[in-house]
Amino acid sequence: MSQISYELTIQPENQKILVPSDTTLLEAITEAGVNITAACGGKASCGKCRIIIEDGNLPLPTDIELSVLTEEQLRSGMRLACRTKLDSDMVITVPDTSRSLEVRILMGGASHPVELSPNVSKHYLELPTQALTEAVSLFNHLCRTLDLRADASLRSEPALSLSKGQALRADLALLQRLPNVLDAWNNKLTAVVCDGKLIALEQGDTTKRCYGIALDVGTTTIVGALIDLTTGEDVATTSMVNPQSTYGHDVISRINFAIGGEHSLDELQLAVISAINQIIASLIKSSKVKSEEIYEMTVVGNSTMFHLLLGIHPRSLGTMPYVPVVSHSVDVNAADLGILQVNPAANVHILPNIAGFIGADSVGAILAANFDKAEDDSIKIMADMGTNCEIILRKNDQLFACSAAAGPAFEGAKIKHGMYAGPGAIESVSLNDDCEYKTIGKVTPKGICGSGLVDLGAELLRVGIVDATGRMLAPDELNDKISPQLQKRLVKNETDGILEFVIANSENNAPITLTQRDVRELQLAKAAIRTGIEVLLRQAGLQLDDVDELCVAGGFGNYLNKENAIRLGLIPEMPLARIKFIGNAAFIGAKMALISRDIRDRADKVARSTQHLQIADTPDFQTLYMESMTF
Ligand code: FES
Known part of the structure; x- marks a missing residue:
């Protein structure tokens, strides 16, 4: 039918x-x-x-x-x-x-100087006429000339093997073009070399035109930068919402979607590849760079994004013992992945993962924050706060990592009026005589985002509308010191009878509220993060007082009010000067890896050497978690 x-x-x-x-x-x-x-x-x-x-x-x-x-x-x-x-x-x-069209996306962050040593290099050659007695094959002639003309640093670089010209490799398609282009270009050409392989030949001297793209493929957003590989400088940056969001806000929903249907994995992969193609198109549009001048890409992302991008089924990440299919770094031809707006020979380097829920984004953040360089004996913690909060602790030359399932509250999900950090989101709140708030874009409020939630939660605690157990007091229990205007904002929802605090009214006059249930979600999120920090400290034999610096990474973290985050218990009590916001560190790590092979080696080492802890498996987990629930 x-x-x-x-x-x-x-x-x-x-x-x-x-x-x-x-x-x-x-x-x-x-x-x-x-x-x-x-x-x-x-x-x-x-x-x-x-x-x-x-x-x-x-x-x-x-x-x-x-x-x-x-x-x-x-x-x-x-x-x-x-x-x-x-x-x-x-x-x-x-x-x-x-809709989630416009999200405030953080593209910058703290970084450290990196010596320029990209994986791709260009060399201008003028091939001399060969003497009959010394004539060699055209390819060897090119390699020999490349070897003679390449600068000293390249000749000494074993990865390129330029000291022995014959070691340079080339695909058949390039060899097929070789005789024609040498004739047509009068033996004047630029050789493009990537990791010991001749990947392209170009007419004349194009050595000044060599570009790469660094990408941070996040669960919610994708950020990209076009970088000049001859200078290491940014040419353009752009971002967009990850279109996979339609299939679920967090990685578990995406994994479940991938499991659910025969073609679901293909659908998810197609969504992210299309988004990457859009990002590249936008970067090209805002610069004078041509797609064929882009020869290299680096990508960071959590382990699920890593799998979905490569079309590898992520089901093993969703079931015990939550391991990835592959954790080492991967190099793949861009065209083979369906990334088309770059040079057909372009390579995509995806940084390695540490564990099922500690991905290449954490590796990138570790590199950006220099956590793997123990230049001093300071104790540092880094927390990248998202649906999954990845926490890294550095003690001397040791790195410990865990991931805490904070839930999607800070990204607006599971919160009655929660929303992404986009225009109209209430991003900060203070309670004085009345409730004062600011929205992103200074427009009429549509909902509340993560930083607004933290502010409001902390303020409700401070004024005494929420108690230390997370209970919202009934109107008749409120302290007289709370202003009448604030008291009036505490109401019982007519439909479900649940207490809620009215923050503002939206455009259509509907109230935007924080409910008792929302406060519970906040409690769960902050308890998960605090438990993660405590577990790592115990594993390293440290106390909170030993910590010299707490680095908060990620888009949400960057907009947090430190005092309110401490009052809420999201960030441990410590002098404010020791708390540092380091921005989108994962993305910075991807950019560093694009311009430096040394950084890629460091990334591989970080992934191999970081000690990963499953916090739910640690002996005191339940007790710690319950203790962390109170404000
Ligand atoms: S997608 Fe419909 S309720 Fe979540």
């Missing part, structure tokens, strides 16, 4: 598609290429994939919709896209608040 299809019109794009009746709106919207937030990957647990049915049969709300949507929202036709199927033609709107 042939399946019935209906016409779905998506507004405001006015995009029309035919959708089989057993397809969810979320699947259809994703298929249509329209951006929609689906933090739980369609599992109906995040409540973020809200759409408004403007025309067509309005289905009865499901239990989950009744719990996350207000009566007014339900009446206006709002439903969850992952719970709704079509049984008639339908016109829907995907509102701005359900």
